[in-house]
Amino acid sequence: MSGVYLHVKAILLPALFMIVLATTLPAQTCREVVRDASGRIVQTIERQKQNGGTERAVIRDASGRITGTATTQASGGSTTQTQYRDASGRLTGSATTNAASSGHSRTTYRDASGRVAGSASTNRFGSTGTQTRFRDSSGRFAGSETTSGNGTMIATRRDGSGRVTGNSTGSGACATRTRVPLPPTGAKK
Helix, strand or coil, X not given: CHHHHHHHHHHHHHHHHHHHHHHXXXXXXXXXXXXXXXXXXXXXXXXXXXXXXXEEEEEEECCCCEEEEEEEXXXXXXXXXXXXXXXXXXXXXXXXXXXXXXXXXXXXXXXCCCCEEEEEEEEEECCCEEEEEEEECCCCEEEEEEEECCCCEEEEEEECCCCEEEEEEXXXXXXXXXXXXXXXXXXXX
């Protein structure tokens, strides 16, 4: 009897582990599909939460080739640091995000040389919505991104004149996770 029990246990435990693994991993992953104003897919962004709270995003073009990565990690308190790299691993820029308890956050973007390249100010509204306003290095308004969704994230991007330039839809943990917005030029690369 004990031999049968051990045999069944040996079969069921790995299967149970795989089921638990399959149900927990997607919750840590966000897949975002980025479209331009005409609805064509121009980019996909896959964000994966890793050990220690680090998040790594892999950015692909419409044909699936990796064009870059973004790695975000906490640097103390409510501050996070993001590094952007191209497909070959070269540093292309960085971002520092400071979040306030009110749901407001401010992001400063820098180029690879450390010069300020722009900024973003994000405000939360409701339980899942955010609005981000981008400014260029001289402080001029450069566009916005509004996100909403419960279970599925929907984001609409506009240029400085208010025209819709594209949208994103995200599945997985996209709607429940605060994300560092990519610079407005990110979708054009």
